[in-house]
């Protein structure tokens with residue numbers, strides 16, 4: 001039985017933990033958890049029977065214990081990946097699953113790559129789409145030669161309006177200086193897939209964009225600072241947080257808006 005620790009018990013971390021528990025419980029077991037949110041630790045630890053002494057509310061206290069498991073999953077927010085992964089390698093972890101993107105700073109990416117190589121660490125980045133049936137099939141078809149030589153790939157991942165508002169307007173990726181820009185936060189998957197499909201490393205990337213629509217000057221009449229702050233424009237607003245998260249928790253999934 002292999003053991004796994006997880007740093008970052010949010011959306012992604014708990015999803016991976018669920019996979020381990022639900023599909024691989026004979027092969028692997030979660031043994032230690034770390035999150036700066038005490039609430040997250042309190043909520044999730046009992047589900048995995050993690051004892052108090054294996055619950056950590058800072059990475060400093062987590063790494064101070066040395067290597068606690070065969071593998072480590074790092075699923076914190078983008079800006080913290082570099083420091084946490086560096087500390088993990090320095091502590092002696094040999095199998096690390098790190099959420100994308102590695103870093104928004106090229107030198108940090110290179111340092112981690114070099115550290116992993118020098119220390120014999122298997123550092124895997126969660127470009128998860130490669131492992132989905134859909135994209136695996138595309139890869140299989142390309143490799144089979146059935147459709148001939150690939151001379152160009154046009155690949156677009158559309159971001160739904162609810163996802164855009166949730167993540168890139170008011171959410172974790174609202175500010176590229178505290179997280180990462182779209183080219184990394186979203187398009188890193190496209191770049192990864194394209195390079196993988198054609199089996200050739202990426203040579204250059206360009207990106208354009210800017211704040212255009214979600215600006216104060218475009219706010220509808222009567223809009224409040226926040227959706228729950230007495231907004232007079234919320235009735236037909238497709239971005240109303242109250243509808244998103246409280247009254248219509250399925251993101252209007254049945255609506256023709258999507």
Ligand SMILES: NC(=O)c1ccc[n+]([C@@H]2O[C@H](COP(=O)([O-])OP(=O)(O)OC[C@H]3O[C@@H](n4cnc5c(N)ncnc54)[C@H](O)[C@@H]3O)[C@@H](O)[C@H]2O)c1
Pocket residue numbers: 007008009010011012013034035036037040058059075076077078080099100101126127128172185
């Ligand atoms: N591979 C994919 O397809 C995919 C999809 C979505 C998000 N992501 C990436 O996954 C990562 C996590 O995203 P998420 O949506 O789960 O975020 P989230 O905000 O839901 O979860 C992050 C968790 O990390 C904790 N945390 C933050 N800083 C910490 C620190 N220094 N030490 C310990 N815990 C800390 C937070 O309290 C939170 O519980 C991001 O880097 C994101 O870009 C990847």
